[in-house]
Amino acid sequence: MARLQTPRSKISGLGSSGHGTHHYLVQRVSALALLVLVPFVLFQFLAAFTSGYDAAYIWVGSWVGTLSLLALVTAMFWHLRLGVQVVVEDYFGGWLRMVLLLISSFGCFGLWLISVLSILKVFFEG
Amino acid sequence: MAQLTLPKNSKITKGKHWPAPAGSDVAQVRTFRIYRYDPDADTGPRWDLFDVDISKCGPMTLHVLIYIKDEIDPTLSFRRSCREGICGSCAMNVDGRNTIACTKGVDELKGSGGVISISPLPHMAVIKDLVPDLSDFYAQHAAMEPFLRTTTPEPQKEWRQAPEDRDKLDGLYECIMCASCSTACPSYWWNGDKYLGPAALLQAYRWLIDSRDEATGERLDALEDPFRLYRCHTIMNCTQVCPKGLNPAKAIGEIKKMMLERMV
Ligand code: SF4
Numbered sequence: 001m002a003r004l005q006t007p008r009s010k011i012s013g014l015g016s017s018g019h020g021t022h023h024y025l026v027q028r029v030s031a032l033a034l035l036v037l038v039p040f041v042l043f044q045f046l047a048a049f050t051s052g053y054d055a056a057y058i059w060v061g062s063w064v065g066t067l068s069l070l071a072l073v074t075a076m077f078w079h080l081r082l083g084v085q086v087v088v089e090d091y092f093g094g095w096l097r098m099v100l101l102l103i104s105s106f107g108c109f110g111l112w113l114i115s116v117l118s119i120l121k122v123f124f125e126g
Numbered sequence: 127m128a129q130l131t132l133p134k135n136s137k138i139t140k141g142k143h144w145p146a147p148a149g150s151d152v153a154q155v156r157t158f159r160i161y162r163y164d165p166d167a168d169t170g171p172r173w174d175l176f177d178v179d180i181s182k183c184g185p186m187t188l189h190v191l192i193y194i195k196d197e198i199d200p201t202l203s204f205r206r207s208c209r210e211g212i213c214g215s216c217a218m219n220v221d222g223r224n225t226i227a228c229t230k231g232v233d234e235l236k237g238s239g240g241v242i243s244i245s246p247l248p249h250m251a252v253i254k255d256l257v258p259d260l261s262d263f264y265a266q267h268a269a270m271e272p273f274l275r276t277t278t279p280e281p282q283k284e285w286r287q288a289p290e291d292r293d294k295l296d297g298l299y300e301c302i303m304c305a306s307c308s309t310a311c312p313s314y315w316w317n318g319d320k321y322l323g324p325a326a327l328l329q330a331y332r333w334l335i336d337s338r339d340e341a342t343g344e345r346l347d348a349l350e351d352p353f354r355l356y357r358c359h360t361i362m363n364c365t366q367v368c369p370k371g372l373n374p375a376k377a378i379g380e381i382k383k384m385m386l387e388r389m390v
């Protein structure tokens with residue numbers, strides 16, 4: 001049976017959650033960072049890579065390489081997490097929404113952690 | 127939540143065909159495919175075909191509907207009142223696009239395969255034929271508290287406003303609440319329970335930038351939510367369909383700007 005509820009009560013729901021702008025802002029700021037970082041890293045890495053594996057390894061272990069890669073993966077996984085959240089909220093509801101949000105959170109965090117550790121490993125070994 | 131297929135009882139079947147009466151001017155006959163649903167019948171919705179001699183009715187889509195109701199099938203239901211684009215009652219999907227039937231010229235309708243489709247506003251519960259249930263839509267509008275909110279004691283004569291500030295309300299106050307925009311928005315389709323939709327947000331902005339209003343902060347607080355406001359992904363269907371030429375997408379963008387402005 002449909003719940004006996006006035007439209008106004010339905011629309012007001014649980015009220016406004018008091019956030020959203022921060023998500024919106026970080027999504028745009030991280031996009032801006034990626035706009036700079038992606039071409040920069042791609043260009044530098046490809047330049048080093050064309051001179052072989054060792055040159056690429058040395059570039060990753062360099063200060064510029066490590067810093068730009070760390071910034072890149074951080075911006076990238078943060079942006080990814082926020083973007084996936086929007087898509088999940090758009091297309092899924094109920095418990096599926098919760099589960100997918102958890103998976104995407106842990107997934108993005110895990111991948112970010114692995115990336116950071118790998119970059120640092122090269123930095124400290126190299 | 128997204129629903130990509132129609133539920134079983136909403137699947138549309140083929141309905142009746144009403145040919146134009148013998149002796150009609152064939153060159154003037156156009157075929158209209160109209161969504162029909164009768165809540166008292168056990169059957170689901172259907173498409174009825176009406177061949178209408180458009181030389182017999184006025185120039186607008188609403189004239190065609192009135193002609194059909196008067197001359198062909200009196201059971202056809204639709205809303206209309208002002209017949210001049212100011213009440214917002216006659217909003218429906220005409221020829222694939224939400225609009226108000228009374229200002230949509232039949233000569234503007236292209237049709238597809240020689241047939242012009244008319245259906246209720248998309249993704250709304252249908253009461254009968256072209257009449258959707260807009261209770262939630264109106265509740266969203268009411269929740270925006272579309273009136274001046276002040277705490278300063280009311281002045282004896284009037285709340286004064288500079289002409290420049292009054293100008294800011296142009297392009298916002300003209301909304302006739304037809305719901306064409308909100309029901310054209312995928313975000314509103316999928317998350318209409320939480321997302322307020324372009325019409326309500328345009329209304330919210332109309333009061334947010336009113337220099338006389340004293341509740342701007344509270345109004346923004348009420349919108350600070352990932353669903354209520356931020357479900358807008360700038361798809362722009364709203365602006366494309368608004369029969370009054372308003373720009374709800376821009377109003378929403380301005381609300382987001384105000385949100386940022388008070389945060390950073
Ligand atoms: S903004 Fe335009 S389309 Fe939306 S309800 Fe108002 S008049 Fe109708």
Ligand code: FES
Nearest residue numbers: 207209214216228
């Ligand atoms: S009848 Fe009033 S807007 Fe169409």
